[in-house]
Amino acid sequence: MFSFGFFVMFYAMTNLVPAEVQKFKMSWQTSGDRVLEMHFEKEDKRWKISDGKSTDDNVYLSLKDAHTLLVDIQSEQKFPLDLKKFLKKEPNKNWKNLNYFYVMDDEAGKTQLKVHRGKKLIRITKANEGSEDFDKNFIRIRVTWK
Numbered sequence: 001m002f003s004f005g006f007f008v009m010f011y012a013m014t015n016l017v018p019a020e021v022q023k024f025k026m027s028w029q030t031s032g033d034r035v036l037e038m039h040f041e042k043e044d045k046r047w048k049i050s051d052g053k054s055t056d057d058n059v060y061l062s063l064k065d066a067h068t069l070l071v072d073i074q075s076e077q078k079f080p081l082d083l084k085k086f087l088k089k090e091p092n093k094n095w096k097n098l099n100y101f102y103v104m105d106d107e108a109g110k111t112q113l114k115v116h117r118g119k120k121l122i123r124i125t126k127a128n129e130g131s132e133d134f135d136k137n138f139i140r141i142r143v144t145w146k
Contacts, residue, residue: 005105007071008086011061012103013143014040014047015095016115016122024145025052031139046072100127111138120145 010026017024021042028036039052046062060072069081088102088110089095100114112127124141 004081004086005103005111007059007061007069007081008083008103009141010038010040010047010049010059011069011083012087012095012101012113013122013141014061016098017143017145018096021145024143027142027144029139029142 013024013026023039023041026038026040028038030036037052039050041048041050043060046060049059049061051057056074058074060074062070062072064070064080067083069083070078071081072078086104088104089098090100093099098115100112102110102112104110113124114127116123116125122143124143126138
């Protein structure tokens with residue numbers, strides 16, 4: 001079964017960077033030596049996500065309404081995700097002041113992620129080590145921009 005948690009994480013990253021940022025890079029480190037690097041670029045009212053090398057496999061994220069994320073995969077496949085089902089954040093907090101949020105997955109359960117901010121840098125780490133995770137090998141995410 002395909003995990004929608006990754007797209008919800010991508011959406012969260014687009015909200016955690018400052019509003020004026022038009023491009024950023026996300027490095028997703030797992031427990032092996034593997035690092036997944038994704039490049040985000042704002043185009044009109046949607047975000048283009050690519051691996052920085054190929055132009056064939058882009059993914060586009062946009063909001064259909066306040067609670068529905070529209071995922072558009074370049075292969076003409078579009079599907080909506082109910083953000084209320086997959087993402088929870090601290091009540092009454094906007095993204096720029098957020099300290100943690102939760103990503104939910106039907107199969108894996110709920111994972112709490114902590115937000116650490118620096119100058120032109122955001123780090124995301126797991127807060128609840130013993131929980132079921134949408135990615136069991138997840139170590140940290142690092143988001144940088146110029």
